[in-house]
Amino acid sequence: MTDTNIKAQARSKASQDKSWAGIAQKMRANIEAFPKDNIASHMVRLRELEFSRPNPNAFYLKRDLAREFGQNILATIDKTLDNPLFFPDVQAGQYRAAPISPMTYLLKVMPAEVTDIIEFGSGWGSNLFQLYVGLGGTRASNVRFHGAEYTDSGQAAAAVLAGVEDDLDLRGYSFDYRAPDLSEIDFKGNHVFAFTRHSVEQVDDISPDLYAQLHALGKTVTLVHLEPVGWQRNPDMLQRRRENDAAYFEEIGRNFSNRVHSVVQQQSNAAWWSWRLDYNKNLTPIIDDFIGQGKARMVLEALDIAAVGNALNPTSLFHLEFIY
Numbered sequence: 215m216t217d218t219n220i221k222a223q224a225r226s227k228a229s230q231d232k233s234w235a236g237i238a239q240k241m242r243a244n245i246e247a248f249p250k251d252n253i254a255s256h257m258v259r260l261r262e263l264e265f266s267r268p269n270p271n272a273f274y275l276k277r278d279l280a281r282e283f284g285q286n287i288l289a290t291i292d293k294t295l296d297n298p299l300f301f302p303d304v305q306a307g308q309y310r311a312a313p314i315s316p317m318t319y320l321l322k323v324m325p326a327e328v329t330d331i332i333e334f335g336s337g338w339g340s341n342l343f344q345l346y347v348g349l350g351g352t353r354a355s356n357v358r359f360h361g362a363e364y365t366d367s368g369q370a371a372a373a374v375l376a377g378v379e380d381d382l383d384l385r386g387y388s389f390d391y392r393a394p395d396l397s398e399i400d401f402k403g404n405h406v407f408a409f410t411r412h413s414v415e416q417v418d419d420i421s422p423d424l425y426a427q428l429h430a431l432g433k434t435v436t437l438v439h440l441e442p443v444g445w446q447r448n449p450d451m452l453q454r455r456r457e458n459d460a461a462y463f464e465e466i467g468r469n470f471s472n473r474v475h476s477v478v479q480q481q482s483n484a485a486w487w488s489w490r491l492d493y494n495k496n497l498t499p500i501i502d503d504f505i506g507q508g509k510a511r512m513v514l515e516a517l518d519i520a521a522v523g524n525a526l527n528p529t530s531l532f533h534l535e536f537i538y
Contacts, residue, residue: 441529
């Protein structure tokens with residue numbers, strides 16, 4: 215039997231480099247085989263388009279017959295039909311509340327005036343390319359895309375696919391969460407939409423200076439985190455991570471397969487997974503401190519909303535607007 219408490223590691227730079235180089239190879243092969251295709255077609259072949267209906271509650275809001283039915287389904291998670299994220303769904307023969315896709319949410323809340331979109335920890339650019347497709351050519355042609363990425367191979371892979379579209383202005387930059395430096399990023403205008411998606415998770419302690427530098431830009435800044443840090447809202451779990459309380463997390467690990475029946479159990483499993491891989495343990499304190507300084511406001515916080523591929527590592531959403 216596998217020892218569930220053997221400490222592992224977040225993905226190394228070498229591992230990421232190897233993965234992104236492999237993606238680049240696939241891209242080149244696809245572009246050579248289908249030279250007239252656009253980015254959307256290539257992303258479909260890479261199985262990287264994940265949009266959903268942006269307003270799935272419209273049916274229930276417009277029809278008196280279905281309104282109470284939809285409301286009752288969402289009430290199981292204390293939500294109403296006017297929430298921007300969840301909708302009534304059917305899963306495995308049971309009514310459930312489900313979230314819209316992360317890409318759809320980003321497009322839904324992106325201001326029309328945005329001039330720059332930047333992803334920190336952008337990898338090979340999958341999320342940026344999806345936003346480019348989702349915005350459509352007319353709107354996207356007025357936006358500059360920025361991939362702030364730790365690996366050279368990730369930036370190189372993004373450049374391969376970006377070359378398919380003449381109107382796509384995508385620029386890559388070296389970026390490290392431990393020592394962020396935004397001084398080289400050539401922003402096009404004054405309205406920046408920044409986001410992360412399961413990249414903060416890879417760094418145990420990121421530098422809060424990223425927030426300070428974004429604020430110092432003096433621009434209108436929207437920042438959305440899609441990261442598996444919902445467990446950090448539990449003060450005891452967060453403190454035990456900070457103290458590296460191995461005994462505490464090893465006990466969770468011995469029983470994690472049976473811990474599937476409550477919010478607390480789900481959070482403790484996520485905290486254990488984070489401990490096991492040395493994942494992030496300081497994002498939510500940084501967010502709280504920045505808001506406490508009066509430099510940002512929380513537009514929407516949604517904890518542990520979904521998990522694709524690994525239910526031990528569920529995504530939480532933090533949508534912030536900067537204040538000056």
